[in-house]
Amino acid sequence: MRSFFYRFFIELTNHRLSSYIIKSFAQSKLSKLIVPSFAKVYNINQEEMHGELSSFPTLQQLFIRTLKPGARKIDEASNTIVSPVDAVVEKSGPITENLEMIVKGKHYSIKDMLSDESIATKYMGGTYVILYLSPSHYHRIHSPIAGRVTNQWTLGKKSYPVNRLGLLYGKDPLSKNFRKITELESDGKHVAVVKVGAMFVNSIEMTHKGEVLQKGEDMAYFSFGSTVILLFEKGTVELNDALKEKADVKVGQIIASWK
Numbered sequence: 001m002r003s004f005f006y007r008f009f010i011e012l013t014n015h016r017l018s019s020y021i022i023k024s025f026a027q028s029k030l031s032k033l034i035v036p037s038f039a040k041v042y043n044i045n046q047e048e049m050h051g052e053l054s055s056f057p058t059l060q061q062l063f064i065r066t067l068k069p070g071a072r073k074i075d076e077a078s079n080t081i082v083s084p085v086d087a088v089v090e091k092s093g094p095i096t097e098n099l100e101m102i103v104k105g106k107h108y109s110i111k112d113m114l115s116d117e118s119i120a121t122k123y124m125g126g127t128y129v130i131l132y133l134s135p136s137h138y139h140r141i142h143s144p145i146a147g148r149v150t151n152q153w154t155l156g157k158k159s160y161p162v163n164r165l166g167l168l169y170g171k172d173p174l175s176k177n178f179r180k181i182t183e184l185e186s187d188g189k190h191v192a193v194v195k196v197g198a199m200f201v202n203s204i205e206m207t208h209k210g211e212v213l214q215k216g217e218d219m220a221y222f223s224f225g226s227t228v229i230l231l232f233e234k235g236t237v238e239l240n241d242a243l244k245e246k247a248d249v250k251v252g253q254i255i256a257s258w259k
Helices: 002-013 016-027 029-041 059-063 110-114 117-123 164-169
Strands: 080-082 087-094 100-103 106-109 127-132 140-142 147-155 179-186 189-196 204-206 218-222 227-232 237-239 254-258
Touching: 016 029, 016 059, 029 059, 087 100, 106 110, 110 117, 110 189, 117 189, 127 237, 127 254, 179 204, 179 218, 189 218
Parallel strands: none
Antiparallel strands: 080 254, 087 127, 100 106, 127 227, 140 218, 147 179, 179 189, 189 227, 204 218, 237 254
């Protein structure tokens, strides 16, 4: 019964009109009035921001803020994979031979997530990492490796919540939400960077247009808190021991190593 009411509420609110209203307010000059209280409530680290709090003309500009040079140290070793975002580790684990990942007892289809069976098959028996961004986090997405962009595509329309309740009661938000996917290749090994839209606001803006990404390079940003999922091929990576559920990670921090 709880699941029914939760989904019913989301269906009522997760439409173009509600998305438009929230997005329009966040982009309006009026939203500047709540920037100080938002920063206080979410305990945003103002010391590392590029610019003073008063310099943000809208709430959206605070969401997509950049950081001062050197605020994030990017591990430069050639065999490491780094976190693409500041986030909380929601879950990590194996991708089954049925091309599924199991999160909160729910089975998520990698084929549905990528919507391309030929690409999805590459990740059979591989490894996934789910990184959740709350509204308090720095919202820019960086490349986890140095590599070549082999594919990039957009899927989905609506976005259900990707927080704890969203994962428990939502309609497969990790594989059905609005999402933009970038597949990278390095020395014949592939990683899919799945950027998943959050409730109400589907805005995922790509900032990198080239064919090659350096490790830690800015590649996109969310206009609101959301989730990034990394998919690795079978036998290609070893996850860092510190990559525990609910652990905090930051851009540039080692989360795995190539085998």
